[in-house]
Amino acid sequence: MKRFLVRSIIVSVSLFFIGWIVYSQVVPQYYHIIFPFIIIFFFLTTNIVHFYLLKIADKSMPKFSARFMVLSTLKMFFYLVIGIGYIVISNVNVKAFLINFLAAYVIYTIIEVAEISHVVKVKK
Template structure:
């Protein structure tokens, strides 16, 4: 878990730096003040979901497999609710928000799936 947290923190910091560069140099008019909070939300959600999935994979790989789709569904619902709430509050910046949300979703989901696949492969071999 410690290695995952280090990698997750590194990716989050890299995204923050890249986001700062993009929004300060290329697209300052599209900067969203909520972006750092969105990044923190994805960081915490990814860490929590990974910890739960890791616990499930170590207990029973069969149960992990069955619950993985349910977890993915609830994650999508949670992120969709965040998007709908933000768009309802600030519909003027809906397009930049949705683009940022989708990029963060893709990056964090790819990282999470890669790490959990690595863990489940090693757990299944044992």
């Protein structure tokens, strides 16, 4: 968990820095106050889910694949509900929100899958 936590902190700080540069220098008209909260949201949910997946991997590797798929599907639907809920509630800069939300989803999912793959290889 420590390795994943360090990597996700590095990615989160990098995303904050890249966002700060892009939104202050390149496209300031598209900055939305929700941007930092998107990164914090994905950081927290990804780390919580990863912690739970590590607990599952420690208990039973044969059950891990099924639980991983179920948990990934539930997480994806949760993200979908959050995204749609925000769009319904707020009509401000929806395109910028969607781009930031989807980019964060892809980045954190790649990190999580890479780390889980590493854990599964080590456990076998």
